[in-house]
Amino acid sequence: MAASWRLGFRGIVTGMKWTKLHKCHAFPGSLLGCKRYVFQSPSVLGAAPVKVLMPALSPTMEEGNVVRWLKKEGDVVNVGDALCEIETDKAVVTMESNDDGVLAKILMQEGSKSVRLGTLIALMVEEGQDWKQVEIPAPESTTAGSPPAPPPATPAVAPVLHTPGTQKFQLRLSPAARHILDTHGLDPGKVNASGPRGIFTKEDALNLLKQTATQAPVAPTAAPSPRTPAAEQPPKTSVTLPASPLRPPGSMASFTDIPASTVRRVxxxxxxxxxxxxxxxxxxxxxxxxxxxxxxxxxxxxxxxxxxxxxxxxxxxxxxxxxxxxxxxxxxxxxxxxxxxxxxxxxxxxxxxxxxxxxxxxxxxxxxxxxxxxxxxxxxxxxxxxxxxxxxxxxxxxxxxxxxxxxxxxxxxxxxxxxxxxxxxxxxxxxxxxxxxxxxxxxxxxxxxxxxxxxxxxxxxxxxxxxxxxxxxxxxxxxxxxx
Known part of the structure; x- marks a missing residue:
């Protein structure tokens, strides 16, 4: 009877995992002598992973670089163990674990730059769980009180700067782009801004400069009018554009961007x-x-x-x-x-x-x-x-x-x-x-x-x-x- 009760009840909840707790020997052959099982819900079996976030390792730190991971995926981690080395705005600091478990997934690999505080860099699971089957949580959606994220920039019509009879739009220029535009007298409205939040970057200005140089039409020589003698034609004038202080003549790129480290920026x-x-x-x-x-x-x-x-x-x-x-x-x-x-x-x-x-x-x-x-x-x-x-x-x-x-x-x-x-x-x-x-x-x-x-x-x-x-x-x- 005990066996039939157990099989019958288990048939009702098929697909659920059962864990044996103990066997009672006090009343063999009866219902109390059966093996006892307890049902574990899926939430217990697949508990949510522990998130490892980019910490603030100095009072002035706003972002950090992942230098080196000291643990690899699948390693057991105890509280206080060194997880990785983070380059802050001051030095390279060893990040220690605040939880016990297994390092399941590294999301920010070695060499990741400018990782903002609070960014998810790794996932851990409890010991005994299958760390290979860890699910990466979806990015958190914006809360109701926070403003919605700006839509991605689309290759729409170039922003209008000053068009009579229309609304004026303010174009945001980076300092390097502003210098190039002012030096060569270029119109930024001819190229779409590619920077974050619609900023017109230095690369946009260089592309516009290159485009202007290649598309500049050669002014045709006006033929003398049959009614006007050649001697009466206006004299030809030649215009020499000033050389850019950013590059020597004939060169489109004479400088190299040097990436600034976090320490150098601080x-x-x-x-x-x-x-x-x-x-x-x-x-x-x-x-x-x-x-x-x-x-x-x-x-x-x-x-x-x-x-x-x-x-x-x-x-x-x-x-x-x-x-x-x-x-x-x-x-x-x-x-x-x-x-x-x-x-x-x-x-x-x-x-x-x-x-x-x-x-x-x-x-x-x-x-x-x-x-x-x-x-x-x-x-x-x-x-x-x-x-x-x-x-x-x-x-x-x-x-x-x-x-x-x-x-x-x-x-x-x-x-x-x-x-x-x-x-x-x-x-x-x-x-x-x-x-x-x-x-x-x-x-x-x-x-x-x-x-x-x-x-x-x-x-x-x-x-x-x-x-x-x-x-x-x-x-x-x-x-x-x-x-």
Missing amino acids: IAKRLMESKTTIPHAYATVDCDLGAVLQLRKDLAKDEIKVSVNDFIIKAVAVTLKEMPEVNVTWQPEGPLLLDTIHISIAVATDRGLITPIIRDAASKGVQQISADAKVLAQKARDGKLLPEEYQGGSFSISNLGMFGISGFSAVINPPQACILAVGMSRPEVTAVQESDGSLTLRRQQLMTVTLSSDGRLVDDQLASQFLIKFKANLENPQRMALA
């Missing part, structure tokens, strides 16, 4: 923001490195290797500790006094300039600062910096002395108030007046440093006082050990 944006919103002020002083160089030699005898830049970092940190009014940043609501001294050091990489941070530099010795700086500089060149290793600095240092630069002015890294530009050292012989009034020639190893300061936070007097204290600290390295 650097350009921040530099423009700094120079247009921060009133830069500059002050310069020469420092004698004689004592620092001698101390380096003494430390090298004990196999302690430190650089001049390590002493500079320490001197800046100690000076900020002595002058906390310089350790400030500018916020939308006004100045903000910082209670930590984190020194940002500029490091040049293949992707651009990045500023890893020596944290709590005032409380560290020169040897510890040297070790931290080497590790951070290597991670910056490898693109392995974590967000907390390049965000939150209070003062920046840019050293171009190793490139043979004697002196320069650096651009402030907002929201910081100051950046110190360091040049190369040079030997000089100067005349020093002794206490008795006599002059003594002294050989010095001088280094020029220039402080760029935010005039809203650090005025000229405060900047001068900072440089005087910095000079005193650097020229007396033993004194910094007591700070």
Whole structure:
């Protein structure tokens, strides 16, 4: 009876999967002694996949590039496992998994560029599910409250610019396209705009220029009228068009577009923001490195290797500790006094300039600062910096002395108030007046440093006082050990 009941009930719900839970041995041969089954609904069998979205790995990140996948399709993934490497606007950051499961489908392959935040880049399923049969969800439709997406551009009639008696339409031009059109006096209404949202791009302008050059008709020579003598014909005039500044004569393309990386675009944006919103002020002083160089030699005898830049970092940190009014940043609501001294050091990489941070530099010795700086500089060149290793600095240092630069002015890294530009050292012989009034020639190893300061936070007097204290600290390295 038990068997017939089970088969009969299963026949009613054919096609559904049954899972054996247990067998009861208490009453063999009865209904209670049958194998018990439970029906699993299709929603449980084919649960929705877990979406892996492009995350925000830095506060200013708007899009990222998929550099490399560290897991492949079918691999088991645990919480905290490294999924892939994402290039943000600052560095290459390892993205970790927030869920357990199996990586079922990679939607954004390695090398995918400019992937917006929130974009679906992969799918995961729970362990035990068939990851090969994962269904890719359809793109989410626009909500009722959001405006509908603009229809795709169709090769319709070219937009009308200024036609008498008709409505005026505004044509959106890219800066490069506007320059080409203005230089050659071209009418953009003759070519359909191919850019996103109807933008007339540089390629459209070049196509129009090429089309105009190939279709320009040759003006026919007017034959003399039988009633008009040839001598009375108007003289022929020749018109020479000015050569384009974008290309040499006879060449249709003399430039190459260089794709800007995410890091390069962010650097350009921040530099423009700094120079247009921060009133830069500059002050310069020469420092004698004689004592620092001698101390380096003494430390090298004990196999302690430190650089001049390590002493500079320490001197800046100690000076900020002595002058906390310089350790400030500018916020939308006004100045903000910082209670930590984190020194940002500029490091040049293949992707651009990045500023890893020596944290709590005032409380560290020169040897510890040297070790931290080497590790951070290597991670910056490898693109392995974590967000907390390049965000939150209070003062920046840019050293171009190793490139043979004697002196320069650096651009402030907002929201910081100051950046110190360091040049190369040079030997000089100067005349020093002794206490008795006599002059003594002294050989010095001088280094020029220039402080760029935010005039809203650090005025000229405060900047001068900072440089005087910095000079005193650097020229007396033993004194910094007591700070």
